[in-house]
Amino acid sequence: MIPESALAMDKTAAPRGAVRSTPRVREILSWYSSDNPGVKSQLARMLNHGALAGTGKMVILPVDQGFEHGPARSFGPNPAGYDPRYHFELAIEAGCSAYAAPLGFLEAGAAEFAGEIPLILKLNNHDVLHDEKDPLSALTGSVGAALRLGCAAIGFTIYPGSSMARQMYEQIRTLAESAKAHGLAVVVWSYPRGSEISKAGETAIDVVAYAAQIAAQLGAHLIKVKLPTAHIEQEEARKAYEKNAIPIGTLAERVRHVVQSSFDGRRIVIFSGGAKKENDEEVLNEARAIRDGGGFGSIIGRNSFQRKKPEAVKLLRSIMNIYSGTTP
Amino acid sequence: MIPESALAMDKTAAPRGAVRSTPRVREILSWYSSDNPGVKSQLARMLNHGALAGTGKMVILPVDQGFEHGPARSFGPNPAGYDPRYHFELAIEAGCSAYAAPLGFLEAGAAEFAGEIPLILKLNNHDVLHDEKDPLSALTGSVGAALRLGCAAIGFTIYPGSSMARQMYEQIRTLAESAKAHGLAVVVWSYPRGSEISKAGETAIDVVAYAAQIAAQLGAHLIKVKLPTAHIEQEEARKAYEKNAIPIGTLAERVRHVVQSSFDGRRIVIFSGGAKKENDEEVLNEARAIRDGGGFGSIIGRNSFQRKKPEAVKLLRSIMNIYSGTTP
Amino acid sequence: MIPESALAMDKTAAPRGAVRSTPRVREILSWYSSDNPGVKSQLARMLNHGALAGTGKMVILPVDQGFEHGPARSFGPNPAGYDPRYHFELAIEAGCSAYAAPLGFLEAGAAEFAGEIPLILKLNNHDVLHDEKDPLSALTGSVGAALRLGCAAIGFTIYPGSSMARQMYEQIRTLAESAKAHGLAVVVWSYPRGSEISKAGETAIDVVAYAAQIAAQLGAHLIKVKLPTAHIEQEEARKAYEKNAIPIGTLAERVRHVVQSSFDGRRIVIFSGGAKKENDEEVLNEARAIRDGGGFGSIIGRNSFQRKKPEAVKLLRSIMNIYSGTTP
Amino acid sequence: MIPESALAMDKTAAPRGAVRSTPRVREILSWYSSDNPGVKSQLARMLNHGALAGTGKMVILPVDQGFEHGPARSFGPNPAGYDPRYHFELAIEAGCSAYAAPLGFLEAGAAEFAGEIPLILKLNNHDVLHDEKDPLSALTGSVGAALRLGCAAIGFTIYPGSSMARQMYEQIRTLAESAKAHGLAVVVWSYPRGSEISKAGETAIDVVAYAAQIAAQLGAHLIKVKLPTAHIEQEEARKAYEKNAIPIGTLAERVRHVVQSSFDGRRIVIFSGGAKKENDEEVLNEARAIRDGGGFGSIIGRNSFQRKKPEAVKLLRSIMNIYSGTTP
């Protein structure tokens, strides 16, 4: 590691357009010491991009609902979203750290917005025309496509708890290995789900923390989980939480526990907001809890692209301000 | 994109045999900005071929019914169709944009008609000697065969809603990636079908729009769906249609919604006519609705090859005239 | 195509050992215009070999019953057939167009009879020690083995109607692509069979015609089907036969319909005789019907190798005389 | 080959945008009977494109001089030619059959002009910053690049007579085999050159005819040679010309002999014009000699792109009119 003193650069003299990693970004990158400079560059690209550049926090725009839920449910509330270019524009305008979407949506805009926003190609997707208790998403993209489209990372969803989880773990093993070798970062959506998990269990604190751990162990650079409740799903886990008096009473405490479960905070963990909320304050309070619990940020889809762009930008900026400390 | 002015060409003087893309064709090609010039050339080949050349509209002749339904049901009404050369001739004579068929039919005529009609090799097929609730078509062709036969595109059928859909999505992912790398366009037939979809649901507006979206997200350049009814299959979708007051009352409105669901009209979507109709006017009215809804054209199999060639050519030309605006 | 006149050859002076394709053979080869000269050479080899050389008709000896039915059932009636050399001799002596067998039988004689009879290596086989309603034959040979053994073609059985049909279609797709690239012809045995087809349905005219069509669409150069009965298995098909008044009353009419269903006679279709018949005249009448219906010949196994060689040769020659027009 | 009569098409009714091969184009395609339909389609594409569509004649625009001679020598006379788009426009506007250039020039315009002009990717190039007596061009493109760019053919230069000729023959062997398998046509520039050939010998009739023969034997579909002089370079050849009284007195006679040397006219041979000529009539007279000698057309670089576009178009059209018989 180059000594800080050697950097000795007069930042006021830094030219417009220059990019310097802050100490915090350098610290985060140091956690990925087994990764090659290509992967680190992509992580740095996201951490140095947008309104949260340099803060070590991230807000990502994900738009895979067209595939996952169907077009009318996804884009009916704000029809501008049918156009794939809209989401690039939203992410750029709001100052997001990255934009994540399936193959088709990225192919339909990656050239027009080349270099303007870090892209994450979601490599697997699932639709609800055929739905199962124990789902297995289809592989819809590839590391080659991610490279061809100029992406910063691949994205992949695992469903811990599904009877098909093994297949997903093995798929991401192969894909992550290839992505890393080609200098791409790896983002894992870890969403517990399956015939042996109750509906409440999908966001239970023990289950979410476990899901984050699995993603980290699978080699994810960046982990996305749902915000956990105080519910505990597994009896064996309950004993551990009680015996060790792990604090999980507040959302911030639960976030802190999830971050702790992700290699003691040495992996970037961000949280998804879920379905569109009527009350913006609810969204902002979640962000405050994430911040207070040491979370790295949010991945906000429906709560952004399902409202008009000015409103969406406003909400996203408010969230970012919370993460950057500009507003409490 | 080269500015029109730079082309500065006296088009009235354009020599016989020259091909120029119209502004509309150039606009359509601009939507495929992630694709290489090879793919764009094949899309241009189809858009600049036949009676609809330059209009941005397409009429494609597909003949896979011999495999899908059997020879007597397919060719009994017009026995000339047993001969594979017949369909090349029909497509050429009628001025179709392309001709799509399985391996055997293309192998039996591709040399004789070399360069006279853009070809689409259907890479998967299904027969009804064994039929299933949740079908999975067999892979019957390859990208290599498409290149060997001089095709402009590969064609592939997915059955969203089938419990086998995942396999199909993964097959087309692999095939499309290879096709694109080799400069071939990708045409996806997206036909919802499976044990969780009702018969009415197969053409329900929510399901057809969803099927179009899935094909687009999978990276299809050209999407073929069935004409949708006003039926809504999924309860979650119904809420979205009602809440957002999406107009689906007329066929033209439904076509418009499907086109919207295909990246806001930035992917070519064409519609299939289904079984042979007794009344030609019905076919023509469907074409009018497709035109009025902003659809890109038709893929007309049984309604063309199951009648005598002069009648088929007449009907196809009538449809083309509707698309080109020659007749109302 | 080189004009006949350009060949300007005094055929009466053609030396012993010369091979010239007749106009009929040239016509048949012209149907395979997508194939390379290697494939065409192998088709010519079979069409120019044996007693039917140059007539455009073929009689093939197939001996896979040892694998398919067991040795005693197959060779008990004529124990000379236990010796693999016997079948080479029978095929050569009778003047057959080709001899088809599994790997073992060909390996046991291909060297001794090198160059004396075109060989077809059956690439898949099925035994009845384990039998299923929906069978999938085992791959027992390869394109490499066919080349190593000096074969003219690969042979492959599909069972349309089996729930395993998809696997078979995909196997022959891959094998045929490789065979064609290496200059080998492709022979497909298309035998409808499976849990959704009745026993009578296996030889129903609609099903057999459909099976021939599927083989042709899969890219077969030479198709082998069973002689069809007047039974119609599928209701949808019945409507087509009745509405279009397709004549299927006589065996010759049914053969004609199967030939028509094989690309209007532009693919070679031959018919199998099935189990050994007591009455030779029945076999000969079948040959007459095949000839009258425009069929290309027979594939005769049990009716030849289950009788003494002189009788078998006599029967085969009688059949060939019917095809060549020497006898009525 | 399908008989013309079977096509039974009212050609006067052929719709705008339709493409039909003329009997002459069909005849030319028949010479390439070992090739797959993909290759035939590309040959048909070039033969059916531009002002000479259907005539069996071709005029190709080649622009590799930027690489071969340097930019100022190449584009100084008409600076519009520095812009890669210019040459696409020139080829399209003039109605050329195809446009040939190295990788960079094609990459810089293939997308903008997708589908408007058949492209030939020159796969090897040589510069004069380092020049040798026995040159070996560098491989600068690939079959994969040709597919990616939507090319109709690969182009390759051999220098028969160079001590490096063996390497070039082996390179084109490999490249041509791959190109043909992928459905691309093969164009060979055969330019004798090397330490054992005199300057006059480079265009000697014996040497040019030999160079054409070598290209044809290497499997070229389309051969480009320089216009030959009456000089004879090799003593052994002189004997043959004299003894057999091969007429080589006029340019037309020499062209005829080169065409004859290219498989008796069964390979397309076109002739290059060489350096820019002051006198247009000289260029036109060369075209007349090529026409009278049965040549298939011209490849005209410097004489077209080194003058202003209107003049260039006018000259190219004049040449095309000579080939099409519109003017004497």
Next chain:
Amino acid sequence: MIPESALAMDKTAAPRGAVRSTPRVREILSWYSSDNPGVKSQLARMLNHGALAGTGKMVILPVDQGFEHGPARSFGPNPAGYDPRYHFELAIEAGCSAYAAPLGFLEAGAAEFAGEIPLILKLNNHDVLHDEKDPLSALTGSVGAALRLGCAAIGFTIYPGSSMARQMYEQIRTLAESAKAHGLAVVVWSYPRGSEISKAGETAIDVVAYAAQIAAQLGAHLIKVKLPTAHIEQEEARKAYEKNAIPIGTLAERVRHVVQSSFDGRRIVIFSGGAKKENDEEVLNEARAIRDGGGFGSIIGRNSFQRKKPEAVKLLRSIMNIYSGTTP
């Protein structure tokens, strides 16, 4: 080997179109006991083809002079030979055992004459636009091309004595290994040549015998050498010839010694005639010497294709009659 008695076939009854190997052909095939049935079939194909079918003798037509010497020197004397189809016709009409040529000539006729004459694809070629003391031919074909074109064998020239001989030996090693695995026979042209061999030495008995031995040791199935003179090139060899009193006085004796040097006659050795001879009797006497010395036949290029076809056929038939014993 199957005992003759087991074949028990009434040969007088052998049908038209049947092929039976004679005892002599079976004996020859037995020498290739390490080869697979595919290779044996190809050897049998050549030995059972044409006017010499079954005699164990061969006359092959080779036409690579267009590449090796140039078109005018090759085809000027009989301009019909410029057309690639001519040589197929000549070989077929004369009843040759096989026709050997480079890629281009075979591609230009293999489809039209499919199955009518065994083909040998010459995989390397050399031209005289650049000639060297120690030549290395260019690889101009491949085993894949030989399969695609339906060839019976690959052909390859080695120049023992060239400083490049090692490269050639290693090339044929690789090519022969692949050819044999794919069921193709291997024909080696063994022509001593190089800076250390005198002009007279190229046909010296010791050198030619040595060249035949090398080809045999390299695994050739069929060896082609030039007719040797009584000259002895190498001093060490001279001692052996003299000490052992090897008879080399007459041409027949020298042929016998070359045959002996080719595994004591257990490899097929044929002899080339060289340049066109004025006196046919000279050619016939050479054939008599080859016959008397136990040679297996001739490969006759210029002496056949450089005269009018009727004369060429007459001469070839006369030679064949000498080999078959029909004339003395």
